[in-house]
Amino acid sequence: MNYILLFFILLPVLGFLISLLVPKEKESLLSGIAFSTAGLQFNGFVIFFLYWMYHQHPALNLNSITLFESREYVFYLDFYFDKISAVYLFVGAFLTFLVTIYSRYYLHRESGYKRFFNTVLFFYSGYNIAVLSGNFETLFIGWEVLGISSFLLIAFYRDRYLPVKNAIKVFSVYRIGDVGMILAMWASHHLWHENITFMKLNNFELVHEHLASHSLTGVFISVMILITAATKSAQLPFSSWLPRAMEGPTPSSAIFYGSLSVHLGVFLMMRTFPFWNHQLSVRILIALMGLSTSLIASVIGRVQSSVKSKIAYASIAQIGLIFIEIAMGFENLALLHFAGNAFLRTYQLLVSPSVVSYLIREQFYHYVPRQHTIEDSFPKKIEYTIYLLSIKEWNLDSVMNYLIWKPLKNIGRKLNFLTISRLVSIFIPAYLLGLFILFKSDTIRPEIAEYLPYPFSLIGLVMVLKSFSERKRPRLSWLLIIMNHLWVVLAISFNEHFQPEEAAFYLSGVLVSGVIGYVCITKLKSKEKEYSLNQFYGHSYEHPGLALVFLMACLGLMAFPITPTFIGEDLIFSHIHENQLVLAFFTALSFVVDGISVIRIYARLFLGPHVKTYHEIPYKSA
Secondary structure, eight states: OOGGHHHHHHHHHHHHHHHHSSSSHHHHHHHHHHHHHHHHHHHHHHHHHHHHHHHOOOOOEEEEEEEEEESOOEEEEEEEHHHHHHHHHHHHHHHHHHHHHHHHHTTTTTTTHHHHHHHHHHHHHHHHHHHHOOOOHHHHHHHHHHHHHHHHHHTSTTTTHHHHHHHHHHHHHHHHHHHHHHHHHHHHHHHHOOBHHHHHHHHHHHHHHHHOOHHHHHHHHHHHHHHHHHHHOOOOTTTOOOOOGGOOOHHHIIIIIIIIIIGGHHHHHHTHHHHHTTTTHHHHHHHHHHHHHHHHHHHHHHHOHHHHHHHHHHHHHHHHHHHHHHHTOOOHHHHHHHHHHHHHHHHHHHHHHHHHHHHHHHHHOOOOOOOOOOGGGSHHHHHHHHHHHHHGGGGGHHIIIIIIIHHHHHHTTTTTTOOHHHHIIIIIIEEEEEEEEHHHHSSOOOHHHTTTTHHHHHHHHHHHHHHOOOOOOOOHHHHHHHHHHHHHHHHHHTSOOOOHHHHHHHHHHHHHHHHHHHHHHHHHHHHHHOOOHHHOOOOOGGGHHHHHHHHHHHHHHHTOOSSHHHHHHHHHHHHHHHOHHHHHHHHHHHHHHHHHHHHHHHHHHHSOOOOOTTTOEEEEOO
C-alpha cells in the first residue's frame, strides 16, 4: 500500500513534463492534459481512500530515495500519509480539476495560455510533494516549488508593471519563511541527530525525552516553524502580501491564494503539532497570532473597494481562526474548517468577475444603505481611527519595509566601494588567503580557529547585501551572489568533519548556474543598449529563449531543487554547531537575500513593460 503514494507524486510530474512538449497553439490539448491529470489524480485518490479506510486507515510511511549520504549526514525523500494528507489531497485534486476546466475557457486566446497550464501543473506537483512529505527535507522541496510557481503566476501578465512588482514582493516574503524552515531543520538536526520523520514525531515518549533536556531548542524550533507557517498563510505581520498576489489571473488567485497554497502554513502547524503540543508558551503565541490576525484582517476586509482584496482578507481572517483551533488541539475541526474555507474562497474568486457587474447593477437599482454596523457602537474617535487604519491596511507594508527591506538596502548602498576591479584586486586575494589558512588550520590554536568562520561568513553576507541594493551593473550583482556562496562554504569549512568533496558537491550547482547566468547577461548586454537594474526592461518579449535559460540559471543559483546546491544548503547547516547561532543566522540571511537578489535581476532584465516604445505598453496601474 505504501508504494501507491508514489502514484500521487509522479502523476502530476508526468503531466507537467508532457505539457512542456505541447506546442502553445494546441490550446485544447494543453488544457486537456491539465484537467485529465487532475481528474485521474482525483479518481485515483477516491479509490485509494476507500481501500485505505477499508483497511482501518493506517498511517503509511515510505522512505523511498536516498539522494545524498556522507559519514554523518543523510538526505532522503520520505513520504507520509494520514488523515491530514487525505484531506489536503482530496481538496487539492478536486479544486485543481475544477479550476483547470474553468481556465480552459477563461484564458482562451491568451498569449500565455501554455505558460499558465505549465505553471499550474508545476504548482500541483509541488503541492502533492508537500502534503505527502514525511520529513522536513521532502516538505522543503514542495515548499520551494510552490514559492517559485507563485512568483511565475503572479507575474503572469509580465508586460505590466504591478504584477511583476507584486510578484517580487510576495517572493521576498516567502524567502523569510524559507529562513524559518532552514533554521528549524538546522536545530532539528542537533536535537535528534538525524533527519527526523513526521511519523517519529507522533511518538510522545521520544519527543518528551529529547525536549526534557533541550527545552530552549524545542522552543526555538517551534518559533521558526510558526514564522514559516505565518509567512505562507499570510498571518501577522506578513498579511499584506496576499492581496498583492491577486494580480495574477483569477483562476490562479482561486487555486493559490483562496484554497491551496495559502493553507500550507496550516498544514505545517498540524503536521508538527505533536512536537509543540506540550509547549504552552508556543500554543499561546500561536493562538494570539491567529486572534490578532483574524480581528485586523476582518476590519481591513470591510473597507476594501476591490472584490478580490476583500476575499483575500476574509480568507486571512478565517485562517487566523484555524490557527487558534490548532493551538487548542481541535485537529478535526481545523481540517473541516480548512476544507470549507478552501471551497468557499475558490468559488468566490471564480465568480468575482460576475459579482462586480451584479453589484454595479444593485447599486443603480436596489441599493439600500446599512442602517447600523457594530462599529457605530464605538466612540467616534475609535471608530474613525479603526476606519483610517483599515483604509491604510494598518500600514503592514510600510512596517515590513521599514523593519526589514529598508535597513538591508541602506546597508547595501553603503557598500558602493565594491566594484568588479576591487573584487579582483582585494577580495579574490583575501579568499585565497582564507583557503591558505584553512589548509594550515592544524597549526592554528583551537581558541582562534573557533572564531574564524564568523568573519568569512560576514564577508559573504556583505557581498549579497551589495548585490541586493545594486542598481546599475547586473553582472556585478550576479558575481557578488556567486562570491557569497564561495565565502559561505569557506566559513563552514573551518568546522570539523566538513569534507572537501561535500564543498565540491555544493559548489558544483552554484558554479554551473553562475557561469550560465553570466553568459546570458553578457549576451543580453551585447544585444540591447537598455541594460541595468534601475527599472523593468521586459526583454523577454524579444528574447524569450534567453529569458528561459537565464531563469533556469537563477533557479540553480538560488538552490532550487534542480541542482546539488539544494541538498548542499541542508548539508552546510548540518555542519554548523549548536552553539554557533550567529553563524547560522549569517548563513541563513545570506541564502534569503541571495534568492531575492537573483529573482530581482531576472525580473528587472526580462519582465515588466518593454523599454522599447514601439511595442504596446500598458499603463503602470493596468
